[in-house]
Amino acid sequence: MPFPADAPVPPVARRRRRRGRGWPLLAALMSAVLAAGLGLAAYDRYTARSSxxxxxxxxxxxxxxxxxxxxxxxxxxxxxxxxxxxxxxxxxxxxxxxxxxxxxxxxxxxxxxxxxxxxxxxxxxxxxxxxxxxxxxxxxxxxxxxxxxxxxxxxxxxxxxxxxxxxxxxxxxxxxxxxxxxxxxxxxxxxxxxxxxxxxxxxxxxxxxxxxxxxxxxxxxxxxxTPQLRTQAERAAQALLAGCLAAASKDPLCPVPGWARPVPGSLHGSAPAIATVHPQVELEQGGTGVISVRARVPVQGSWKAWDFENQVVQRRGSITVVLNARVFLDQPTRAFWKPS
CATH class of the missing domain: 3.10.450.50 (Nuclear Transport Factor 2; Chain: A,)
Structure with a gap:
């Protein structure tokens, strides 16, 4: 039952009213503290991101x-x-x-x-x-x-x-x-x-x-x-020399001994792997796309030569020939003799 407007308020009611007025103040204070904490946390994250x-x-x-x-x-x-x-x-x-x-x-x-x-x-x-x-x-x-x-x-x-x-x-x-x-x-x-x-x-x-x-x-x-391209060029030159040293070969561009007037295409025999004599393999200057392979290769075999009377005589033994081949970049597995 409500009290009349002019009736005195009991002490219990006055205490309840004062407690009722304190809750909004406490809530506001807690909200401010929470907002400040969240703001500081957001600021910390922001400054961390922009450090x-x-x-x-x-x-x-x-x-x-x-x-x-x-x-x-x-x-x-x-x-x-x-x-x-x-x-x-x-x-x-x-x-x-x-x-x-x-x-x-x-x-x-x-x-x-x-x-x-x-x-x-x-x-x-x-x-x-x-x-x-x-x-x-x-x-x-x-x-x-x-x-x-x-x-x-x-x-x-x-x-x-x-x-x-x-x-x-x-x-x-x-x-x-x-x-x-x-x-x-x-x-x-x-x-x-x-x-x-x-x-x-x-x-x-x-x-x-x-x-x-x-x-x-x-x-x-x-x-x-590249190491792979260098190896391909060496192998191509090796195959080219092996073809020249075969018994049936008569290619006049094949290497021959550099003395005693040898007959072109007459050298036959065997030779070690080119890699063992440390060939010079390099890209030629001029932008032509040519790899040159040069080496001095020992050959054990036979060849023909003209003597002082222009008679063809047979020669045998161990000689050194100069290998001078070329390999094209677009076909690195095949070599050709470079004309001397």
């Missing part, structure tokens, strides 16, 4: 994923260039993938920071450990990468330059290109050749690369025979 270390990790992970837009997104001033694309970045990853990316520590100085990064590049010839440096600048409460790419100048003399491709394109005749950190996407034409490039930072020739710390890099490139 120099986290931005550097995000950048290198984007490189490892082949994601050029994500790598450019953390740049303070994103650079532009035909080689700063995911297509080219994935070609770099085909040469050498990123692995074991580790952000060590950051050194801050006002609105700038330097982050030390370690990672490995997995080349076909073996893994290479890389020490790199990322530099960042703070814009408000957000950290940005000061630089996300480097400038590379690739030099190769003629005719080597005609057989080189950089990210699938003809090697620039002059000037330089801008690339993300990682392997230099150099390739040879034809692919049977291998590319060797000596960079100014002293890397192995079969592991040319650019780091974020390398603002400018010079690479001197050349093409060379």
């Amino acid at each position: 120099p270390e986290s931005v550097a990790r995000t950048f290198f992970q984007a490189l490892a994923d082949g994601d050029a837009p994500a790598a450019l997104a953390v740049a303070d001033a994103p650079p532009h260039g035909p080689y700063l694309t995911s297509v080219v970045l994935r070609q770099q990853l085909q040469v050498a993938r990123f692995a074991d990316i580790s952000v060590l520590r950051a050194t801050r100085l006002g609105a700038t920071a330097t982050v030390e990064v370690r990672y490995r590049l997995l080349f076909g010839s073996g893994a290479r450990s890389v020490a790199d440096t990322a530099r960042l600048v703070r814009r408000g409460s957000v950290w940005r990468m000061s630089r996300v790419a480097g400038t590379v100048s690739v030099w190769a003399g003629l005719p080597t330059a005609t057989r080189l491709r950089l990210a699938g394109r003809t090697l620039p005749a002059a000037g330089s290109v801008t690339l993300f950190p990682g392997a230099l996407p150099l390739a040879a034409d034809p692919p049977a050749l291998q590319v060797l490039a000596r960079t100014s930072e002293g890397a192995a020739e079969d592991q040319p690369m650019i780091r974020l710390a390398d603002s400018r890099l010079t690479a001197q490139a050349r093409v060379a025979l």
Whole structure:
């Protein structure tokens, strides 16, 4: 039963009313504390995501994923260039993938920071450990990468330059290109050749690369025979010589002793494997796509020669002949005698 308006309120009712008025204040206070806690947690997560270390990790992970837009997104001033694309970045990853990316520590100085990064590049010839440096600048409460790419100048003399491709394109005749950190996407034409490039930072020739710390890099490139192609050329020359030494051979281009007026095509016998005499196998200059195979080979056999009266006489014994053959890149299993 409600009390009349002018009736005195019992003490019990007054205490209940005071407790009723305290609950909203307590709820408001708890809400404020909870909101403050959530705000601090969100701020901690935000600052962790936008710290120099986290931005550097995000950048290198984007490189490892082949994601050029994500790598450019953390740049303070994103650079532009035909080689700063995911297509080219994935070609770099085909040469050498990123692995074991580790952000060590950051050194801050006002609105700038330097982050030390370690990672490995997995080349076909073996893994290479890389020490790199990322530099960042703070814009408000957000950290940005000061630089996300480097400038590379690739030099190769003629005719080597005609057989080189950089990210699938003809090697620039002059000037330089801008690339993300990682392997230099150099390739040879034809692919049977291998590319060797000596960079100014002293890397192995079969592991040319650019780091974020390398603002400018010079690479001197050349093409060379792969071990497989060299072996094919040696075997082709070996088969060619074996055919000449066969009893039925009469090829006038076959090697003959270099003295006593030998009759062309008359040398028959046996010879050791060419590989045992350390032949000189190299790509000829001039861009003709020819491999030359030269060697001095001992032969045990017989041959014919003209004597001082121009009579043909038979000779026997051990002699050394000069092997001078050529193998074409598009047909490496077959050799031809090079005219002397």
